[in-house]
Amino acid sequence: MALLFFSSSLSIAHPGFNFNWGAFGGNGGRAGFGGNGGQGAYGGNGGQGALGGNGGQGVIGGNGGQGAFGGNGGQGAIGGNGGQGAIGGNGGQGAAGGNGGQVAFGGTGGRFVGLFPEFYQYSCPQANDIVMSVLQKAIANEPRMAASLLRLHFHDCFSQGCDASVLLDDTTTIRSEKQSGPNKNSLRGFDVIDEIKAKLEEACPEVVSCADILALAARGSTVLSGGPNWELPLGRRDSKTASLSGSNKNIPAPNSTLQNLITFFNRQGLNEVDLVALSGSHTIGVARCVTFRQRLYNQNGNNQPDETLERNYYNGLKTVCPKSGGDNIISPLDLASPVKFDNTYFKLLLWGRGLLNSDEVLLTGKGGKTTELVKQYAGDEGIFFQQFAQSMVKMGNISPLTGYNGEVRKNCRRIN
Secondary structure: OOOOEOOOOOOOOOOOOOOOOOEOOOOOOOOOOOOOOOOOOOOOOOOOOOOOOOOOOOOOOOOOOOOOOOOOOOOOOOOOOOOOOOOOOOOOOOOOOOOOOOOOOOOOOOOOOOOEOOOOOOOOOOHHHHHHHHHHHHHHHOOOHHHHHHHHHHHHHHHHOOOOHHHOOOOOOOOOHHHOOOOOOOOOOHHHHHHHHHHHHHHOOOOOOHHHHHHHHHHHHHHHOOOOOOOOOEOOEEOOOOOHHHHHHHOOOOOOOHHHHHHHHHHOOOOHHHHHHHHHHHHOOEEEHHHHHHHHHOOOOOOOOOOOOOHHHHHHHHHHOOOOOOOOOEEEOOOOOOOOOOOHHHHHHHOOOOOOHHHHHHHHOOOOOHHHHHHHHHHOHHHHHHHHHHHHHHHHOOOOEOOOOOEOOOEOOEOO
8 A cells, every 4th residue: 555645844934835636635723724745646735824735636725724724625626624714725627615604604615506796706717708709709790799609608598598509509419409490590609609719728727617508698788789797607517419399389489479478588587677678679680571571560460560660670671671571681689779778778668669570579578567666667767787697697597507417518619
């Protein structure tokens, strides 16, 4: 049996020695750092007011002294326990976090826990910076991309949960959601997600999931378009399957009635407040002629337009969307400020200038409280921003894969 080697303890205010494979890291004295253990070893314990050493791969991080941080456990290991009034060390991937001391925070476990904003704090602290750097270039080059990435996250979550299933390509065993009615020839932004993933794999291989990339990209796109920021829970895992049927049946159509919209959102655990707030994402982006043609030429099966459309707006739409053909001709969802995330969308609804039927029914539909919410958000952008952020977090929590479920894909288009 291999021998383990112990280091001596060190004096005040000095770090403990670091040791390699199979050894214990040295213990730090008062106010000193405990040494870091190598692969297969224990990290040294920190003295009073100090950091416990970090354990190597497959090991236990050292315990912090009174008022200190417990060491972080490596991959597959247990994070050290924090002392009184301290933070317990974080467990590595697939491990338990150390326990916090009295009046302290317990360490964060690896895959055993749910979603939380600091998920990549140690494993890939630069994750959001990498996402934002790619987004800045992509959106500067094509401002419409911000709306496309927001929509990609929405269509992912509504199919079978926020698991990046929407990104999977067709294989012999997977029928891609990209071929569903709501998605085909419509969803965009896959190349941007691919670029983000490639850069994250260079920096932090097999750490940041594609599902989290979608959530980060949606938030970043909102911020870069002038909208709100929010604290984003992370830790989603990627699915190994897709659901073409789920995509076809769970994503509401652009000609939906108000009651249909409410039903679709309720099915995902979202209410009318979430419905109206999230519909506000239509303050940026465009829609294809095929999605609003019915309102122009045959709204109720009588070859007449939708009478809720403001006349000048209606006449303008007819010039870009013919009665037949031109399905993919696009028109802004928010005619006034199509690339700025603001509350103009709601003001336009009040003026009869909502593009999609599913937009206008938020104001004119019967049986819900959506009309008052439209008026409230039109009158107060701050309230809209606040609720949009809350509803985005809520939507991003739809049936995520966590723990040992799913995987972290190396390539977002295919399973590992």
